[in-house]
Amino acid sequence: MVRSPQSPALSIHGLIKDVGPLSSLDGKMLRVVSGVSLTAERGQVTALLGANGAGKTTTLECAQGLQKRTGGSISLLGQDPDTAGAGLRSRVGVMLQDGGLPPSARPIPLLRHIAGLYARPWPLEDLVGRLGIDTFSRTSVRRLSGGQKQRLALAAALIGRPEVLFLDEPSAGLDPQSRQLVFDLIAELRDGGMGIILTTHLMDDAQRLADYVYIIDGGRNVAEGTVQELLQRSPVTGQAGGHVRTLLFEAPAGLDLAAVLPDGVDVSEARAGSYAVTGALTPRHLSALAQWWEANGIMPASMSLEARSLEDVFLDISGKDIR
Amino acid sequence: MSTAAIPETQQPASLLRRVLLQGKYEALTMLRNGEQLILAVVLPLLALVGLTVTPFLDGMGSSRINVAVPGILALCAMSTAFTGQGIATGFDRRYGVLRFLSTTPLGRGGLIAGKVLSVLVVLCLQVVVVGLVALALGWQPTAAGWLPGLALLALGAAAFTSLGLLVAGTVRPEATLAITNLLWILLGAMGGIVIPAERLPAAAQAVVHFLPSGALGESMRAAFLGGAVNGGAALILLLWTVIAGAAAIRWFKWN
Numbered sequence: 001m002v003r004s005p006q007s008p009a010l011s012i013h014g015l016i017k018d019v020g021p022l023s024s025l026d027g028k029m030l031r032v033v034s035g036v037s038l039t040a041e042r043g044q045v046t047a048l049l050g051a052n053g054a055g056k057t058t059t060l061e062c063a064q065g066l067q068k069r070t071g072g073s074i075s076l077l078g079q080d081p082d083t084a085g086a087g088l089r090s091r092v093g094v095m096l097q098d099g100g101l102p103p104s105a106r107p108i109p110l111l112r113h114i115a116g117l118y119a120r121p122w123p124l125e126d127l128v129g130r131l132g133i134d135t136f137s138r139t140s141v142r143r144l145s146g147g148q149k150q151r152l153a154l155a156a157a158l159i160g161r162p163e164v165l166f167l168d169e170p171s172a173g174l175d176p177q178s179r180q181l182v183f184d185l186i187a188e189l190r191d192g193g194m195g196i197i198l199t200t201h202l203m204d205d206a207q208r209l210a211d212y213v214y215i216i217d218g219g220r221n222v223a224e225g226t227v228q229e230l231l232q233r234s235p236v237t238g239q240a241g242g243h244v245r246t247l248l249f250e251a252p253a254g255l256d257l258a259a260v261l262p263d264g265v266d267v268s269e270a271r272a273g274s275y276a277v278t279g280a281l282t283p284r285h286l287s288a289l290a291q292w293w294e295a296n297g298i299m300p301a302s303m304s305l306e307a308r309s310l311e312d313v314f315l316d317i318s319g320k321d322i323r
Numbered sequence: 324m325s326t327a328a329i330p331e332t333q334q335p336a337s338l339l340r341r342v343l344l345q346g347k348y349e350a351l352t353m354l355r356n357g358e359q360l361i362l363a364v365v366l367p368l369l370a371l372v373g374l375t376v377t378p379f380l381d382g383m384g385s386s387r388i389n390v391a392v393p394g395i396l397a398l399c400a401m402s403t404a405f406t407g408q409g410i411a412t413g414f415d416r417r418y419g420v421l422r423f424l425s426t427t428p429l430g431r432g433g434l435i436a437g438k439v440l441s442v443l444v445v446l447c448l449q450v451v452v453v454g455l456v457a458l459a460l461g462w463q464p465t466a467a468g469w470l471p472g473l474a475l476l477a478l479g480a481a482a483f484t485s486l487g488l489l490v491a492g493t494v495r496p497e498a499t500l501a502i503t504n505l506l507w508i509l510l511g512a513m514g515g516i517v518i519p520a521e522r523l524p525a526a527a528q529a530v531v532h533f534l535p536s537g538a539l540g541e542s543m544r545a546a547f548l549g550g551a552v553n554g555g556a557a558l559i560l561l562l563w564t565v566i567a568g569a570a571a572i573r574w575f576k577w578n
Contacts, residue, residue: 064426066577086428090335100423102415104352116344117428119334156423160333 009195016071047210093162103142146173242280249303335428345437393543394517409487413499467550485567492575
């Protein structure tokens, strides 16, 4: 087994996954992933961001060897997860969305059991202390709160001191304190060289944690970049530009502002008299708008300038329809 | 090592150690579960006592208890391998435990091996408990019966484990619970496992010989009553193991 420190933690090319046959589709197969390609580096947090059902978990499960892919290629630490054995599995930690812990188990014996499957596990007491598991070590899994369960599942994924860590919706059910604890640990592990791949539908998670983000929609990756790059992506052209902001103001209904502002800026009137100007706004835009207001005798009833969030980027890209 | 430094390349514990650990963990889980203990030990002992104080088995062998014990041991194998492991696996599947463990160095193969091992460990304990109680009640096993008897018991456990995993891997855990408990009662009462086929209604007799319960019960009695090996019954058990095992491999759903 050749280990190349330079090889990425995970690289996926043109992943395709069909499931079925499904009776709801007259016995046809359903394509749930149709061409995801991504690279996750060591020492980075890579986030797969997408709505429920976008194909994030399926992509992860193909990478973990839990599901056999229909097409494409996957290289996890330089190996194919479909054919690799215990050697590869010992270098990869997995936290599943539903935890995957037996309800009747108690935290310490369970972790001790999993630790025994590795040659050099993370010292149990240290990990248990780091994640605050010692406060509920005698409670069976079924009686744990959502946050306690998540911390235990994270410990189970980390006990083998993996080089690559998969986290499926890591902040689900976490209270604010647990969330801080978990996020701090993830950042520390990342700084220590671990390649961390997580899925989330929470923009805030990605914005706080991710070094690189892939937006997954309808079974394919539709945008990628650092959080900064995505925030600077123009909602009009999809190209990188300046920092995108939105100017909101209330004024008389039916104003035709298109001619006032230069191209590359999006103007919409969501409700009558309620305007949103979105784009890489500069003082020149604000000045042009103010001059036009002055010339036409308009004083906005209210106005505010807002930085763009990852959520806005996400909604631009994947559309606003409920699916 | 206690900080989150760049991890050195991890290695799995040896395959033997992984399987032994999983076997031990699953066996302890089974033994700590009250319902499983009732099924594995209490009900077989009650059946043993019941068969020694009633005349169901009169005329089948040298004494009631000598006829009863081989069937009770066979019942123990069905309890642990089929109903016990079936239900445990069904719920492990529901809670994602199978998926999680198959991402660890244990893997799917190690997980199955650990389950088989845990069945054998619990079965050994059942043989000791039932055997001691039976000896206290006056059981006189044929010395030549132990070797074929224990080998057949292991084969029966393999057949019932395959069947239990087949059910657990293909239907919801609630259905697994219902199916494996119902079959335990039906096969226990009418499947030729504790009550020999000859004492069952004529309509049932023809079928019972081909059931895993009937084949195991009959061959256990042949071993412990006369030191004989019932080759036909052993072949039927082997067929059940192969067919149910292949079906489980083909249709088992991990999630």
